[in-house]
């Protein structure tokens with residue numbers, strides 16, 4: 460598939476999706492969000508993709524937010540449509556059955572912080588900065604920020620960041636559990652690959668069921684405990700379970716087939 464605003468590269472099963480509008484600090488316009496959605500849909504189907512990294516082009520920004528110039532004159536109806544589309548794409552990122560890490564290489568503001576939060580894990584470079592500055596524009600976050608930020612860092616700190624528009628640095632984001640690791644910028648992608656390589660050595664169906672069941676904890680319409688019982692059972696009917704258990708008993712490394 461050809462894209463205008465993103466780059467994709469599959470490196471040994473790890474697909475890196477790079478938001479590529481560096482002159483606009485990778486701000487998310489509608490086209491870019493649609494392309495992220497298309498890339499994730501394609502990655503889900505593509506058996507050669509085992510894991511994903513989402514990052515931004517250049518050394519300054521991951522994503523500096525939604526493209527303000529695009530929505531500056533929107534009506535309420537247009538804004539709701541924009542938000543609903545973003546929600547659909549970000550939910551698809553969160554529900555991706557393959558592990559997704561946001562490699563946050565600079566500013567992650569507004570929609571950028573929201574997209575990072577939709578990923579399963581986050582690794583930040585030392586220069587990364589996080590914030591939800593929407594209130595400065597007379598807005599609230601529109602791509603899940605009011606929901607995912609309290610999930611990740613707790614209600615009180617989320618309230619503070621959302622209402623104050625404060626920007627925090629990578630160390631503070633680490634302290635608040637917003638990111639898993641902080642590393643020098645030139646080690647950012649390597650750190651993400653290191654984490655994903657470990658995960659890719661595990662049984663893929665079990666990994667996708669971890670994503671599925673952990674997500675259920677945050678979904679008010681699902682009983683995560685019941686889902687765990689069901690999906691634990693499902694794992695027993697996979698060839699990968701047979702292989703994993705046999706390999707353990709035979710004291711060898713398992714060779715999983717995702718079956």
Ligand code: COA
Pocket residue numbers: 482483484486523524525526527528566568569570592593596
């Ligand atoms: N939407 C549209 N364009 C954006 C953008 C956004 N969210 N963020 C940055 N840009 C553009 C700037 O307009 C500028 O474009 P120009 O060169 O055509 O004028 C370019 O990216 C570079 O940004 P600039 O502001 O000059 O860089 P800076 O280093 O001085 O400041 C930021 C960096 C991130 C602090 C600043 O760009 C900013 O505050 N951006 C908006 C953040 C925001 O409010 N996001 C939430 C949106 S809901």
